[in-house]
Amino acid sequence: MVITEVDRTLQDYDRDGYTIFRNVIGRDLIAEASEHVAWLQAKHPDRLGEDLATELVAGDPFWVRLVSDERLLDIAELFVGPDIALFASHYISKPPFSGMPVLWHQDGAYWPLEPMRVVTLWLAVDESRPENGCVRVIPGSHQEDLHALRQRDDIDNVLGSESAVTVDESKAVDLVLSPGDVEVHHPNILHASNANTSPRRRCGLTIRYIPTSTRITSEQQPFVSALLLRGAPGVNVYQPFPRYVDGEHMRFADAEKWT
Ligand SMILES: O=C(O)CCC(=O)C(=O)O
Numbered sequence: 169m170v171i172t173e174v175d176r177t178l179q180d181y182d183r184d185g186y187t188i189f190r191n192v193i194g195r196d197l198i199a200e201a202s203e204h205v206a207w208l209q210a211k212h213p214d215r216l217g218e219d220l221a222t223e224l225v226a227g228d229p230f231w232v233r234l235v236s237d238e239r240l241l242d243i244a245e246l247f248v249g250p251d252i253a254l255f256a257s258h259y260i261s262k263p264p265f266s267g268m269p270v271l272w273h274q275d276g277a278y279w280p281l282e283p284m285r286v287v288t289l290w291l292a293v294d295e296s297r298p299e300n301g302c303v304r305v306i307p308g309s310h311q312e313d314l315h316a317l318r319q320r321d322d323i324d325n326v327l328g329s330e331s332a333v334t335v336d337e338s339k340a341v342d343l344v345l346s347p348g349d350v351e352v353h354h355p356n357i358l359h360a361s362n363a364n365t366s367p368r369r370r371c372g373l374t375i376r377y378i379p380t381s382t383r384i385t386s387e388q389q390p391f392v393s394a395l396l397l398r399g400a401p402g403v404n405v406y407q408p409f410p411r412y413v414d415g416e417h418m419r420f421a422d423a424e425k426w427t
């Protein structure tokens with residue numbers, strides 16, 4: 169049997185709970201994503217860069233265009249199969265010098281999903297390194313059950329909570345990424361990121377894809393960012409796709425396809 173690059177990547181993910189795909193999205197689209205972050209911040213001056221969140225997605229044609237990109241869906245399909253929906257998406261853009269940390273957590277502990285079949289693609293918009301607060305993971309920790317959460321408001325942090333476990337940080341791996349790289353992680357992996365004390369912004373886009381057999385159990389239906397992106401609709405109801413309106417939305421290269 170020939171072991172392909174994809175097999176190796178899936179083996180890494182099964183063993184470690186994460187894997188990295190390099191150079192997935194090209195420079196032009198990453199430049200648009202970067203412009204999108206600035207546009208969102210100008211439109212929502214009350215929001216922190218770390219909180220350009222999921223309730224904004226379904227009304228934003230560029231955001232939907234980005235998470236529907238075939239290259240991202242092809243990666244998601246390796247992990248969740250051919251029937252794919254968006255559950256949530258969130259830019260975490262840590263400004264220079266003051267970007268907040270994300271404390272150790274497992275994503276699945278926060279999510280109304282049943283079963284917890286879901287994969288995160290984290291698309292690097294900026295260079296992401298230890299100095300500017302890159303994502304860190306504990307390889308293999310995805311084998312652990314979901315731990316309880318505890319509130320943390322004694323220090324500024326993005327989530328306001330963390331997993332109620334002691335993490336051995338000597339086991340942490342820094343995920344060093346360049347713009348256009350995609351890191352993929354499991355809902356049970358313990359991960360975090362440090363504050364950004366550097367002069368360089370650190371922005372990534374989280375994208376949470378579910379197989380359409382995973383039910384979004386939130387009371388709010390359709391869930392605010394539930395979008396059917398590929399294949400059969402399965403068990404959920406979805407938001408309609410947004411239409412691009414000149415002057416209302418950020419202009420982007422494919423905007424006319426969204427009118
Ligand atoms: O971007 C970060 O620093 C944290 C990302 C994260 O927690 C996630 O993608 O689930």
Ligand SMILES: [Fe+2]
Pocket residue numbers: 273274275359
């Ligand atoms: Fe997370």
